[in-house]
Amino acid sequence: MMFSDLSDDSSPRCPICNGEGPPAGRDSVCPGCQELLDWCRQHLAELLEVPPEAITLKADLEHDLGADSLDIVELVMEVEEYFDVQVPDEEALKQMRTLTDAVRYIQAQTRRQPASAR
Numbered sequence: 001m002m003f004s005d006l007s008d009d010s011s012p013r014c015p016i017c018n019g020e021g022p023p024a025g026r027d028s029v030c031p032g033c034q035e036l037l038d039w040c041r042q043h044l045a046e047l048l049e050v051p052p053e054a055i056t057l058k059a060d061l062e063h064d065l066g067a068d069s070l071d072i073v074e075l076v077m078e079v080e081e082y083f084d085v086q087v088p089d090e091e092a093l094k095q096m097r098t099l100t101d102a103v104r105y106i107q108a109q110t111r112r113q114p115a116s117a118r
Contacts, residue, residue, distance in 0.1 A: 015057060016103050027057055033103060040102050043078055047071055057100045069093055075102070083110045 013020065014030035016037070029037060037057075045052040048065050061067040076092045079085070087109050096102045 016100055017107070029057075033107075036103050036106060037099065039082075040075075040099060040106070043075060044099070044102075047074055047078075055099055058098050060098055061096065061102070072096055079106055079109070085109050 012028070014033050015027075016029050016033040019030045019032070027034065027037060041052050041055045044050075044055050044061070044065070044067075048055075048061075048067055048071060050065055055065065059065055061072065072093050073089050075096070076087045076089055080087055083106065087105075092105065095105050
């Protein structure tokens with residue numbers, strides 16, 4: 001057996017950024033993504049008037065949580081204000097379908113990458 005055969009490729013990966021490191025938090029994501037995930041979950045829960053625990057990583061914002069295009073635009077406005085970025089509404093409507101999509105989109109727009117993905 002060669003030493004390369006002993007490597008463990010099954011180390012935990014963050015489902016959002018695919019970064020290395022031990023998963024943290026209830027969503028099994030890296031700490032950097034968890035912070036942004038919690039921010040998004042809190043704002044979506046308030047905006048959509050749903051319990052935060054209903055907003056899972058794969059929950060479809062429209063079909064599972066009842067968001068409409070105006071809700072997404074309002075979320076985008078909060079993102080723009082909080083992170084001081086400009087986000088085209090039409091682009092956001094196409095790309096932010098789930099909570100995971102929203103976090104990835106915000107990371108891309110703000111160039112905010114978790115430490116584990118750097």
